[in-house]
Amino acid sequence: MEKKRLTIALAGNPNSGKTTVFNNMTGTRQRVGNWPGVTVEKKEGNLTFKKRNIKVVDLPGVYSLTAYSLDEVIARNYIVDEKPDVVVDVVDASSLERNLYLTVQLLEMKTSLVIALNMMDVAESRNYRIDVAGLSELLGAPVVPMVAARNQGTEELLQTIIDAAEGSIRVKGINLHYGHDVEEEIEKLEKSISGSALAGSYSPRWLAVKLLEEDKEIEQKVGQA
């Protein structure tokens, strides 16, 4: 069987157990450096699973993907510029609602997303009942329940990542509708953008949304193109 090299990025809120998931996946094979040009720590690790070489990049823990903080810009630029094969979103099952804000934004970017539904034990101890299959269906992305602190679910997560990367699971994502009036403006902007040089690496719809959000970093990028 051929050996393939996959690159995956780990995203998630602070305190979602992202670092534990990262450690479970990569063990001691980690490398710590800095993100280019800034003093924010960048962690990378390598592993082999079912004959695939997988590189894992740990993105900064963020709640959102706006341009308001350096961490958020780093996370989002990595996804847009480096195009990892799969983005894993580590979600704290015990505060699902808050964590999903990032998930939704990752899905808006049309990433190939796998959701690691972590801290299932904490959610269960609070008597939360999460319909995992339903969540997966509604988000259009695979959801792997796990308890990273006890190293439960790591294998399933890795298998799902490979399936998503190789197309045996289709990540269809969501089509978030922003409301009639906003959608109209998005459409106008999309048309203007699709002619520009940026349209290659960015989805015009995503750019349009970011421009409407008055995202300063994206404005700059559009200006440079």
Next chain:
Amino acid sequence: MDYNELIKTRDESLAHLRRIHGDDAETMIADARYGFISGLMKDVLEKPLVEKVTVTDRIDRLMLNRWLGIPLFLLILFGVFQFTFSASTPLINWITQGMDWLAGQAAVISPAWLSSLLSDGIIGGVGAVLSFIPIIFLLYIAMSVLEDTGYLARAAFVMDRLMHRLGLHGRSFVTLMLGFGCTVAAIMSSRTIENPKDRLATILVTPLMSCGGRLPIYVFLAAAFFTAYQGLVVFAMYAIGVILAILLAWLFRKKLLPGESGHFVMELPPYRLPTITGVLAHAWEHGKAFLTRAGTLIFGAVIIIWFLNYFDVLESIGRAIAPVFSPAGFGQWQAAVALIFGVLAKETVVGTFGTLFAGAEGAAGFGAVLSAQLGWTPLIAFAFMAMVLLYIPCVATLGIIRKETGSWKWTFFAFGYTLVLGWLVATLIYQIGSLFV
């Protein structure tokens, strides 16, 4: 399509949306996301009708209490220092005894210059710094426990209201607290502060917090001069640092960086039992940096100091600068030299004294030597400690300020204002104190 045209189209869209909805597009887009999520939640999540009160909720009811929050925070902080000091004292004594024994062995080596280099320079200087390893490690262990349990976020939360009254972000307080560990790491943590002016003000005052590198000097001088009130004296240094940091942040924010402070949600992660490996790993990370400095920077510095002293050059360098510090009581050349080399890393101050007064045994010995040879009193020692706390951040800190602010101007500003502040405070302590003592 060209940029200006695109932005113009966008601005028209924004204006149009604002006209019909009275809201920014940004808000409407966020609302769409929240709407999607809350709908989703109804479908996939079933919560118990009455939410179980979690352990975190119960602890927070006490920790975040309107009236008890701040007193509890001060109590916990005091507990941390008490723990650090009482647990480390016997360990420090053992190491000191070991170093004295080593110095004794080195004293009989010939030729005499080599013996002096080894026993006075290296063992006296580096050894003096190394003897504080236990307290540094324990301090870092205590700091990691505070951080890893989630208490640090609570401390910031209870201080938030006060911070806002001073025109600052609650998150600034987290950075300041981390400054008790290492200023460099603390300044790096400031990037969670979203408002650039809040962030800059916080970066500028973080060096006023007593980091682990200052601790050896406090412990060294407190043991030498304040036998009965050591703990209180050291705590006073920490307090001076915190109070000045908050005051100056307020001043900078008002005079140099005027503008609104950002609004934000103070995240309260659930309490977690810290893992032993996690805490030890954090402590080791910082402790290792301390050891590395002792083995490289401080090792090099004490050799230079010994060398300059052996050839009678050091004294004239010190004498050239010392008069500046006369108003603060420590206008002796030895103190001036210690301050110059202290900029490399603050614990070098202890290394310098260790080299210059090698042979003094134990804290009492150093106390006696400093009183006899420099004419130091407890008041002068106290003023000197304040100077060491405040004056010029160490080289590594200046480096990180440059890197994080991206500006030489602010780096020089941090260099200059701390020097003036240190001199002023030390002088005030000495002059006012002299009226009473």
